[in-house]
Amino acid sequence: MSSETHVPVLIVGGGIVGFSASLFLSHHNIHSIIIERHSGSSIHPRARSVNARTMELFRHLGIEDRVHEAAASMSASAGIYSGRSLREVIEPKPRSEGPRKVPLAGLFKQVSPSSGTFVTQDMIEPVLVGVARERGADVRFNTECMHIEQDSHAVTATLKDRQSGATSTVRADYLIAADGAGSPIRTRLNVPTTGRGSMGHLLNILFHADLKFLVDKREFSLCRIDHPEVTGLFTSINNSDRWVFHLSFDPSKGEKASDFAPERCKELLRIALGFPDVEIDIKSVLPWEPSVRIAECLQHGRIFLAGDAAHQMPPWAGQGATSGIADIHNLTWKLAAVMSGQASEALLKTYDMERVPVGKEAAEVSANAADETGILSTKKNLTVALSLLKRILIVPGYGYSYAGQTICEEDTSPLGGLTWRPWTLPSLLFSIDGRPGRRVPHVWVEQDGRRISTLDVCGKTLVLLAGSDGGSWTECAKKLSSVLGIGMAAYCVGPEGDLVSPRGAFEAATGVSSQGAVLVRPDDFIVWRQRRKCSDPQAELERAMKKALCI
Numbered sequence: 112m113s114s115e116t117h118v119p120v121l122i123v124g125g126g127i128v129g130f131s132a133s134l135f136l137s138h139h140n141i142h143s144i145i146i147e148r149h150s151g152s153s154i155h156p157r158a159r160s161v162n163a164r165t166m167e168l169f170r171h172l173g174i175e176d177r178v179h180e181a182a183a184s185m186s187a188s189a190g191i192y193s194g195r196s197l198r199e200v201i202e203p204k205p206r207s208e209g210p211r212k213v214p215l216a217g218l219f220k221q222v223s224p225s226s227g228t229f230v231t232q233d234m235i236e237p238v239l240v241g242v243a244r245e246r247g248a249d250v251r252f253n254t255e256c257m258h259i260e261q262d263s264h265a266v267t268a269t270l271k272d273r274q275s276g277a278t279s280t281v282r283a284d285y286l287i288a289a290d291g292a293g294s295p296i297r298t299r300l301n302v303p304t305t306g307r308g309s310m311g312h313l314l315n316i317l318f319h320a321d322l323k324f325l326v327d328k329r330e331f332s333l334c335r336i337d338h339p340e341v342t343g344l345f346t347s348i349n350n351s352d353r354w355v356f357h358l359s360f361d362p363s364k365g366e367k368a369s370d371f372a373p374e375r376c377k378e379l380l381r382i383a384l385g386f387p388d389v390e391i392d393i394k395s396v397l398p399w400e401p402s403v404r405i406a407e408c409l410q411h412g413r414i415f416l417a418g419d420a421a422h423q424m425p426p427w428a429g430q431g432a433t434s435g436i437a438d439i440h441n442l443t444w445k446l447a448a449v450m451s452g453q454a455s456e457a458l459l460k461t462y463d464m465e466r467v468p469v470g471k472e473a474a475e476v477s478a479n480a481a482d483e484t485g486i487l488s489t490k491k492n493l494t495v496a497l498s499l500l501k502r503i504l505i506v507p508g509y510g511y512s513y514a515g516q517t518i519c520e521e522d523t524s525p526l527g528g529l530t531w532r533p534w535t536l537p538s539l540l541f542s543i544d545g546r547p548g549r550r551v552p553h554v555w556v557e558q559d560g561r562r563i564s565t566l567d568v569c570g571k572t573l574v575l576l577a578g579s580d581g582g583s584w585t586e587c588a589k590k591l592s593s594v595l596g597i598g599m600a601a602y603c604v605g606p607e608g609d610l611v612s613p614r615g616a617f618e619a620a621t622g623v624s625s626q627g628a629v630l631v632r633p634d635d636f637i638v639w640r641q642r643r644k645c646s647d648p649q650a651e652l653e654r655a656m657k658k659a660l661c662i
Contacts, residue, residue: 115280118249119450121268123256123296126153127232128418128435130239132287134172135440137246139447139571139633144281145243146254146270152236155317156348156355157393159231160434162308164370164508164550165433166225167635168440171570174242175225181238182230188347192407193335193489196210197345198385200324206328217280219239219507222537223553224506224564228509231348232432259286259296259414266413285446286414287439294420300411306403307478310425311485313343314358314368315399316376319392321352334385343383344486356380359484368398401425401485403474409463415442422470427480427487428502430473437508438466453597454660461661465513472511476501509541512548517632517659519547519639533619545621547640551576551631552620556610565617568610569635572598573659575652578618578626579605584628584641587649597656630655 122129125147133143161169169175194200218295219226244250251270257278258269266286272278288296323537330350343358358379360366364507371379377391404423408417418435442462448454449492479498482488490637504510537543542551554565568574575582581603588601602609604617605625621629626644629637630652640656642646 113280116144116174117282118142119284120144120446121266121281121283121285122146122287122289123268124287124418124420125149125240125250125252126289126291126418126627127158127239127432128439129289130236131168131285131416131436132242132289132439132443133243133248133250134174134239134246134250135443136447137243137248138172138458139443141447141450142247143250144249144251144283146251147482148253148255148273150253153233155315155397156231156233156353158429159346159348160227160229160427160429161428161436162227162433162506162508163219163223163225165436166227167223167508167566168436170225170567172242174238176229177242177409178235179228181234182228184349185229185231185234188229188330188332188350190331191333191335191402191487191489192331193337193654196336196383196385197322197334199333201325201329201331204329208328219536221284221535221553222507222509222541222543224555224566228576235544238572256290256296259299261286261412261414279305283414284450287442288414288416288420289418289435289439290420292404292419292423294416297406297416302411302412302416302544303407304404305407306405306423306474308404308483309400309402309485309646310478310485311401311558312360312362312366312368313399313401314371314376315395315397316356316358316362316380317394317396318354318356318376318380319352319394320354320380320389321382322354322389323351323514326350333487335487338382341379341383342484342486343379343384343621355382357486359486368396371396376641385496401427401478401481402430405467405471405474407467409438409466410459415459416463417442421466422474424470424474424477424545425485428473428477429506430477433508434470437469440634441466448539448633448660451459453662455662457661461516464515469511473505476505504540507541509537509543509550512542512546513636514548516661517638517653519658521547521640533622537620545623545629545637545640547637549637550635551637554604554612554617554619554620556604556612558610563610565604565610566635568600568602569631569633572600573633573638573656574630574631575599575601576610576617576621576631577601577603578623578625579603579614580625581644583626583648584652585609587648587652590651591649595653597660598654628652630659632659 120143122145192200232322235650344356417438575588585601592599604610627642630639638659
């Protein structure tokens with residue numbers, strides 16, 4: 112028997128990206144149904160960390176501490192090595208004294224109020240599932256999307272309960288397809304993809320083996336193994352007894368995934384470890400192909416692709432899950448603005464304009480880190496060195512910008528705005544300097560006696576941040592918010608401002624004078640910047656607000 116339900120947004124795919132989408136929608140008071148064909152969240156580690164930018168987004172959701180708690184059993188790891196066996200590589204290394212720290216963590220304190228953390232996908236997904244349910248999402252595991260069709264008003268999906276066989280119909284205003292690299296929805300829509308395609312054939316072997324005697328105080332992140340009998344890559348999970356080995360095999364030599372039964376895998380693992388008698392308990396073996404496939408278009412009427420369904424990439428730059436979360440953070444505020452009547456549907460078209468180039472760049476940087484087997488290359492040459500530099504710049508989740516329909520261009524004459532840029536780490540490394548299209552700079556401020564970041568006042572509506580003498584801007588913002596019916600918060604930042612900070616700190620970070628201001632979207636990206644007071648601030652700000660919402 113079939114029944115029909117209406118929901119604002121249906122999310123197909125209950126992984127880290129799908130559940131993050133549900134939480135961001137809840138953040139904007141949008142109800143969602145999320146379906147997943149499997150019986151529960153991931154039981155495999157897959158991704159091993161989330162970057163600083165993703166933790167900023169979890170901070171907006173109020174779950175940053177929960178994610179850190181889920182990661183409590185993880186240990187900081189550093190070091191990418193190579194050799195004939197793990198024993199050969201690790202044994203000669205001296206044991207370190209004191210606790211290991213996350214590499215470069217202190218360096219990024221100027222950039223963000225948050226820090227990236229080591230946490231595996233099977234640790235973080237239960238957190239997201241639990242919070243999604245707490246916040247009212249309708250979560251349906253063991254449920255498959257069998258058919259979709261759409262008209263000018265909604266998407267109709269036929270769902271099947273994989274346990275009972277019962278079918279139901281959901282009619283949604285919009286559908287988010289976060290259904291993975293093989294995305295059945297992308298296939299049904301006949302979405303063309305570009306990219307290198309498959310770069311190799313690997314087996315992802317999750318196993319338990321007590322190696323604490325070897326790695327204690329010599330923890331590592333990755334170790335490539337090149338042995339006459341086995342080629343692959345160790346990835347540490349807890350640097351104690353939980354590991355993954357990516358085993359390379361070659362179909363052109365007649366090899367296939369089914370050749371590698373558990374006992375054969377144990378034999379190869381012992382060779383790769385360098386310990387012929389170590390006890391090994393294999394938990395799972397998943398064939399996979401490091402690949403680059405980028406959907407040419409992410410919006411298809413009322414259906415939007417996100418995560419691996421939008422851009423599949425190798426994991427070597429840590430961008431798979433995190434770029435997917437950035438996708439839906441970009442999308443969900445736009446859906447909320449359109450559904451609340453504050454923006455036109457033209458705003459949704461900017462999802463493609465903004466996220467396709469970012470996905471392509473992340474995929475290319477990730478792919479360039481691999482060799483002909485699809486495994487992370489550890490060769491020492493100029494190509495690998497340049498690839499490493501690019502990876503370092505995108506791993507934290509920054510270093511990209513948006514342009515186009517919703518971003519106001521600046522007149523940067525006569526020197527291209529060069530003299531406006533602060534000589535700080537956020538500016539020099541990641542171009543976080545107040546320019547339109549960039550993430551708003553992080554500045555510590557006080558509000559009602561609490562120490563918060565400028566990022567903490569963003570996230571739900573448009574936000575105007577003005578310099579210490581920018582009261583005229585905040586007055587205009589309040590008036591326009593009322594007249595236009597557009598939600599917007601406005602703050603002066605300075606010693607006597609709504610947000611208290613040392614004189615000049617905010618201005619230096621954003622490249623404005625004390626009478627200047629920036630307008631920030633709900634996804635923390637700057638839409639518009641006025642460096643100084645202008646002759647008609649209300650008209651100037653109204654133009655920026657309308658451009659931000661495509662009205």
